Amino acid sequence: MAGRTVRTEQAGATRQLILVTAERLFAEHGVYAVSNRQVSEAAGQGNNAAVGYHFGTKSDLVRAVAQRHSARVEELRAGQLAALGDSADLRDWVDCLVRPQFDHLAELGGPTWYARFCAQVMTDPALREIMVEESRASPSLREIIAGRDRCMPALPDEVRAERGDMARHLIVHMAAERERALAEGRPTPRSGWREAADGLVDAIVGMWLAPVRPRGGE
Amino acid sequence: MAGRTVRTEQAGATRQLILVTAERLFAEHGVYAVSNRQVSEAAGQGNNAAVGYHFGTKSDLVRAVAQRHSARVEELRAGQLAALGDSADLRDWVDCLVRPQFDHLAELGGPTWYARFCAQVMTDPALREIMVEESRASPSLREIIAGRDRCMPALPDEVRAERGDMARHLIVHMAAERERALAEGRPTPRSGWREAADGLVDAIVGMWLAPVRPRGGE
Structure with a gap:
């Protein structure tokens, strides 16, 4: 039994090492530019097939990296949501959508x-599906979107769809650009992740409330 | 002289072929995932050093691909700008910023x-500098930013900077995502590039006008 426990702990440590290594390589070089073999080697695994053995395919590995974070983000989101009163407005709902990821990055x-x-995963249609599936499994996210929609003016379907895309791009790429600037020692517009989230919430609320102007061949 | 003209024409055709090929490969795989040698081969050049011979470094090639489009975008932008009256408002200036690129994609x-x-170039800090330099060389862009700023409420510097970043992310990534969806036969929220530009202009104006809320440890 003792031998089996040690082996299980070793396997757990190897998995963690692979996940941390994969996240870094994917972040810096792109998911498709990095092979499972390169992840295994960079994680110091003598066996180049270690990723395959511990995780399976590239998609399985991407999902596992995402899940390392999503449980904590979900926890933060549920906490923020529980603190919302009955008078929650659009800004409060958007805040619940943006802030947990930024708080997680700060912590x-x-x-x-x-x-x-x-950002790498979300700009790839096939990989993005993995993240979308993860999101669908989140009860708090469904609650936030329903709450947000109750506080918003009615919008044509195509406008609602494109503004949802825009909010996603803003959250994903502003966070990634801030992280990249920090990594490279370049200046950022805001001093911390919390302040960056403040700025995003203001902007996304403004975007959702923007009037839809007819053009009519103008 | 005739022989020299033919050789010049051939060199021009080869350059065009390399530029079109590089743009496609960079768009689909990322700028760093594709070597100059791969571009030369995909462009059907027997000499693997063709890119180096005709353009120089990777950065030189990226700049040449960008310049293939920027002259036309600048022309469209100058035309739209010339049609602006004295009563131009924030929406008009934002429209001049967004629409020329979308009109160019349509044409x-x-x-x-x-x-x-x-999108590939703009998410890389070193390559982005190439595009920023190209933009700085654009007189119409300077005029648009000055015009926009005259129509906007005063904003703290950090908010102005981050909203500028946000507008850039929205324009770049909404266009790239739409192009990717079209290439893969997936649905898009809007029927055409023109309508996509309409939606972006509404949203970016809403974002610039969004009030800045103090948080104060809320």
């Missing part, structure tokens, strides 16, 4: 790779 | 790679 401490990893 | 006809190429 990870620098340097982080998670924001750039998300 | 290129499908399939295009330029929007994805821009």
